[in-house]
Amino acid sequence: MATENTEAAIPAGLASIEAVGDALRGANYIPTRAVATSVYLAHHLRKPVLIEGPAGVGKTELAVSAAKALGFELLRLQCYEGLDESKAIYEWQYGKQLLYTQVLKDRIDALIGGTSTLEASMQRLDGFDDLFFSRRFLEPRPLLRSLEQSSGSVLLIDEVDKTEDAFEALLLEVLADYQVTVPEIGTIQAQVPPLVLLTSNNTRELSDALKRRCLHLHIGYPDAALERQVLHARVPNIGPRLLSQMVAFIQSLREQNLRKPPSMAESVDWARTLILLHANELSEDLVQDTLAVLIKRESDITEAQPQLAKLVKNALAAAADS
Amino acid sequence: MDSAINGFVRALRAAGVAVSTVETLDAARTVALLGWHDRAVLREAFGTVLAKSEDDRILHDQIFDSYFSLPTQTAPKEEADQPAAADATEADEENLDEQLELERAAQAAGVDEIRWSTQVAYFTGRMMKAMGREGDSELQRKARDVVRRRFELYGAPATEAFMSEVLVQRPIGRLVPSDYERLKAAIARMARRLAQRHSRRRRVHQGERLDLRATLRANAGHDHVPFKLRWRQRRRDKPRIVAVCDVSGSVAAQVRFLLLFLYALHGTVLDLRSFAFSHRLADVSDPMQLLPFDDAREKILSEVGGGSTDYGQAWADLHHEHLSSIDRHTTLLVLGDGRSNYGNPRLDLFSDLAERAARVIWLCPERPGSWGSGDSCMLEYRPWCTSALHCTSVEDFERVIDDVLRVAG
Numbered sequence: 220m221a222t223e224n225t226e227a228a229i230p231a232g233l234a235s236i237e238a239v240g241d242a243l244r245g246a247n248y249i250p251t252r253a254v255a256t257s258v259y260l261a262h263h264l265r266k267p268v269l270i271e272g273p274a275g276v277g278k279t280e281l282a283v284s285a286a287k288a289l290g291f292e293l294l295r296l297q298c299y300e301g302l303d304e305s306k307a308i309y310e311w312q313y314g315k316q317l318l319y320t321q322v323l324k325d326r327i328d329a330l331i332g333g334t335s336t337l338e339a340s341m342q343r344l345d346g347f348d349d350l351f352f353s354r355r356f357l358e359p360r361p362l363l364r365s366l367e368q369s370s371g372s373v374l375l376i377d378e379v380d381k382t383e384d385a386f387e388a389l390l391l392e393v394l395a396d397y398q399v400t401v402p403e404i405g406t407i408q409a410q411v412p413p414l415v416l417l418t419s420n421n422t423r424e425l426s427d428a429l430k431r432r433c434l435h436l437h438i439g440y441p442d443a444a445l446e447r448q449v450l451h452a453r454v455p456n457i458g459p460r461l462l463s464q465m466v467a468f469i470q471s472l473r474e475q476n477l478r479k480p481p482s483m484a485e486s487v488d489w490a491r492t493l494i495l496l497h498a499n500e501l502s503e504d505l506v507q508d509t510l511a512v513l514i515k516r517e518s519d520i521t522e523a524q525p526q527l528a529k530l531v532k533n534a535l536a537a538a539a540d541s
Numbered sequence: 542m543d544s545a546i547n548g549f550v551r552a553l554r555a556a557g558v559a560v561s562t563v564e565t566l567d568a569a570r571t572v573a574l575l576g577w578h579d580r581a582v583l584r585e586a587f588g589t590v591l592a593k594s595e596d597d598r599i600l601h602d603q604i605f606d607s608y609f610s611l612p613t614q615t616a617p618k619e620e621a622d623q624p625a626a627a628d629a630t631e632a633d634e635e636n637l638d639e640q641l642e643l644e645r646a647a648q649a650a651g652v653d654e655i656r657w658s659t660q661v662a663y664f665t666g667r668m669m670k671a672m673g674r675e676g677d678s679e680l681q682r683k684a685r686d687v688v689r690r691r692f693e694l695y696g697a698p699a700t701e702a703f704m705s706e707v708l709v710q711r712p713i714g715r716l717v718p719s720d721y722e723r724l725k726a727a728i729a730r731m732a733r734r735l736a737q738r739h740s741r742r743r744r745v746h747q748g749e750r751l752d753l754r755a756t757l758r759a760n761a762g763h764d765h766v767p768f769k770l771r772w773r774q775r776r777r778d779k780p781r782i783v784a785v786c787d788v789s790g791s792v793a794a795q796v797r798f799l800l801l802f803l804y805a806l807h808g809t810v811l812d813l814r815s816f817a818f819s820h821r822l823a824d825v826s827d828p829m830q831l832l833p834f835d836d837a838r839e840k841i842l843s844e845v846g847g848g849s850t851d852y853g854q855a856w857a858d859l860h861h862e863h864l865s866s867i868d869r870h871t872t873l874l875v876l877g878d879g880r881s882n883y884g885n886p887r888l889d890l891f892s893d894l895a896e897r898a899a900r901v902i903w904l905c906p907e908r909p910g911s912w913g914s915g916d917s918c919m920l921e922y923r924p925w926c927t928s929a930l931h932c933t934s935v936e937d938f939e940r941v942i943d944d945v946l947r948v949a950g
Contacts, residue, residue: 236575236582256585263574264567264590271595305769313768424734430593431561437595 230371232289233262248277248284249448257436258285258414267394267415269379269425269433275482276438277449278418282375285414292368294413295375296361298382304389308399310358316351352403362393366409373414379429380419387429394432441483443470449483454490460538464501465490468534469513475526477519489513503531543569549608550591551653556604556698558597564590580609607694639680643687646671652688655696664688709935724935725801725834731939732805735946781812781870782945783898785859787877788842789819789850795906799876800841802938804834814866817841819848822858850880852918853887860890864897872945873898875926878907879919886918892925900927902945904938907931 232242240255250258258281261268270278286293296307320327331340359367365374376390393399397409417433419425441449446466450457457465465486473480481489489512498505506527514520523530546568550560567590575586584605592598647653650667668684669675708720709727755771786803788796803815807829817825823845828837859867867873873894895901903926905912905919912919923929932938 252581253585253589256582257589260571260574260586260589264570266567268589313763313766317763317766427559427593431563434589435593435598436589437598 229262230289233259235259242288243281243284244452246284246288247452248280248288249445249452250281251438251445253436254281254438257434260434261414261416264434265397265412267417267433268436269417269419269430270436270438271419271421272438273440273480273482274420275484276440277483278438279375279377281438282373282377282416282418285416286373289371289373289414291370291414292372293375294361294365294368294372295377298376298378298380298386300381300383302382302386304386305360307360307386308362308389308393309360309401311352312356312358316356319351319356354404357401357404362390363399363407365413365415366393366397366399366407368413369410371411371413373416376415376417378420379417380422380425384426387426391428391432394429440473440480443467446470446483446486450486450490453487454494457490457494458499461493461498461500462490463538464534465493467537468501468506468530471530471533472513472523475523475530477514477516477522479514479516479519481513485513485515501531501534503528506531543572545609546572548653549587549604552604552608552694553591553601555695556600557702558592558600558604560591567591583609604694607690639683642672643668643683646684647687647691652691653695655688655692656699657696658692658700660696661685661688661692664691709939712933721797724798727935728801728805731935732808735939735942736808782806782814782872782874783863783867784813784815784874784876785822785855786815786817786825787819787850787852787855787875788817788846789848791850791880792878792906796842796846797838799906800838801834803876804829804837806942814863816855816859816863817845818851818855818858819845820851820854821845822855822862824863849882850877851884852877852879852881853885853890856887856890856894860894864894867894867897869897869899871898873901874945875901875903877903878905878917879903879912879922880916881918883916886921888921888925891922895925900945901925902927902941903929904932904941905929906933 232238236252236255236259239259240250240252243250243255243258257268260266270281272278282295283293285291327344331343334340334343357363361374365372379387379390394415397412398406400406443466446469447462450462450466469481469486469489489509492509492512493505496505496509510520510523510527514523546565550565550568553560568587571586571590572583575582577583584602587605588598588601592601646668649671650664652664652668655661655664662685665681665685665688668688669677669681672680672684674680705723705727708723709731711720750773752771752773756767756769757765759769759771760767784803784806786799788800792799800817807813807815807826814824814826815829816822823841825837825841825844828840831837832840903919903922907917907919909931911917912923919929930937930941932941
């Protein structure tokens with residue numbers, strides 16, 4: 220089937236699961252095996268990936284990095300309540316249509332000038348009826364644009380749980396068959412199926428129909444080894460000692476009873492903050508001063524405050540051991 | 542289609558993971574792509590293809606481990622054993638013959654049909670008969686292991702699902718302590734369902750009324766020729782609920798459930814204040830929100846629990862101290878049996894509260910037939926309630942709360 224045609228054209232970064240992993244690492248994204256596997260399968264099974272997980276663990280970042288790693292263009296559709304097909308798929312350029320009818324008025328007059336009856340004029344115009352509802356007046360939005368990319372693309376549908384059920388249903392055609400239907404023109408098929416990644420923060424249950432069309436990937440909080448690698452990749456000039464202490468501290472902080480534990484994005488921010496402050500090692504005062512970077516909720520800060528001294532001490536000890 | 546994939550999908554379905562035919566086909570394509578040789582890779586890949594949520598994924602990983610392991614091994618520990626495997630090849634081959642025989646016998650005996658743990662002996666007997674080697678006690682032990690593993694794969698999850706289903710329909714007064722863990726899970730599931738359904742502000746079309754301003758603005762680019770119409774939309778507010786829960790001796794059997802229910806609600810409804818009382822009323826929103834359930838329950842019961850009921854006093858406390866929390870947007874939710882020990886029911890205060898609130902919903906664990914008997918004041922309170930309902934099971938409660946959240950606002 221179609222797979223054979225594309226076989227020759229598989230980018231080097233998608234040849235195997237390891238290749239996907241290496242390519243992503245090349246783009247400064249440290250993938251777990253689950254992440255690499257799902258990107259690999261998404262391409263080879265031609266299915267979109269639905270990425271779930273807490274905020275700030277790198278769901279969106281994965282799409283950005285995958286585009287960079289594979290040399291594809293990234294098309295991003297940010298979802299929100301009230302998003303409809305005119306924003307997501309296509310829109311007619313009404314203004315341009317109006318303008319063209321005005322400008323071409325003389326030509327149209329001339330065209331039907333020779334006819335004597337209304338019916339004859341209509342007949343002559345019939346031959347041109349597609350003129351104003353043609354591809355020329357179609358404004359493609361992200362979904363349609365991604366289907367029209369001839370060199371492959373990554374389509375990121377961000378926070379799909381923010382949309383309504385009705386829009387989810389609209390997505391199904393794109394996700395299942397990589398095509399969209401414009402009533403006036405017909406069905407537009409993808410030249411090269413894009414790599415589609417959807418992210419969700421789980422604010423509402425997505426429909427079964429949507430889930431069934433997607434592969435599922437859950438990205439959770441990173442473990443110590445992964446966190447180390449990511450911090451090292453994102454903040455290269457951090458010293459090994461500070462790095463170990465930070466990782467130990469953040470890991471133990473996540474085990475506290477917090478509403479919103481710090482996620483990857485916060486720990487990268489924190490690492491950058493500590494570098495700015497020229498810190499060489501963790502101390503209780505330093506943590507106190509910079510805690511707001513790591514924990515964003517007031518109630519969580521009050522919850523963590525009394526534990527800080529103990530957590531810092533343990534982190535220092537753990538880092539010294541390793 | 543590969544019988545291994547088929548069997549695996551069947552085991553997943555038995556555990557409650559909804560795997561469709563499309564996903565089964567995807568699994569087959571995955572195997573065609575990656576081959577069978579790398580177990581760890583396949584586990585990751587199947588998890589991505591077959592599971593559709595995080596919960597599914599956890600189930601999947603468990604079932605993968607027990608399904609794709611040798612029938613007579615008690616635990617999947619191949620990875621650790623690998624270095625020693627080279628020496629053991631010969632013994633393995635003999636072993637393999639035996640395992641094949643056991644596998645065939647299991648198929649002949651229809652062991653996959655097992656549903657209850659009491660059937661283990663029966664299926665072991667059938668397997669021994671199929672192999673024609675009754676009396677071989679060593680083999681019988683192995684056969685029983687096989688049957689037991691199949692039960693864990695196919696039977697146990699189905700039993701668990703069945704028990705949960707029964708549980709949500711069972712009257713709460715008849716629950717036994719051994720049900721509580723399962724009940725907790727069932728209620729947590731219920732709360733999650735409710736939260737997903739109601740947590741967001743909903744926009745609703747208000748009839749089909751044109752929003753003139755928005756329409757003009759949207760069409761400014763077209764010389765105000767209205768190509769795009771904009772309709773008026775109304776934002777529906779999040780529901781605001783004040784819950785009052787009776788934790789006195791007369792409802793002792795149900796207290797645990799009522800509190801559990803209230804606790805689950807705190808995860809669902811953002812604007813919820815809860816109060817508990819026997820005779821004095823206390824605001825229990827904080828422990829409900831901050832503590833794990835068992836700690837919260839202990840704290841609440843030690844504070845207000847166990848005494849003799851006095852609804853009149855509770856209304857008085859609510860009226861004096863927390864009147865400001867009830868306004869015309871509030872739904873007042875009462876959980877209790879309305880038995881007030883012949884004390885003054887203080888209908889004057891209750892009616893005042895009811896008139897201030899948008900609605901009053903009373904959920905009573907007693908059947909309507911016994912309302913008004915003995916010291917029950919349900920019949921006196923009922924006229925002031927928007928609805929007074931007899932609620933006995935988890936299912937009942939879910940339905941009522943679903944309605945409350947839908948109408949509120």
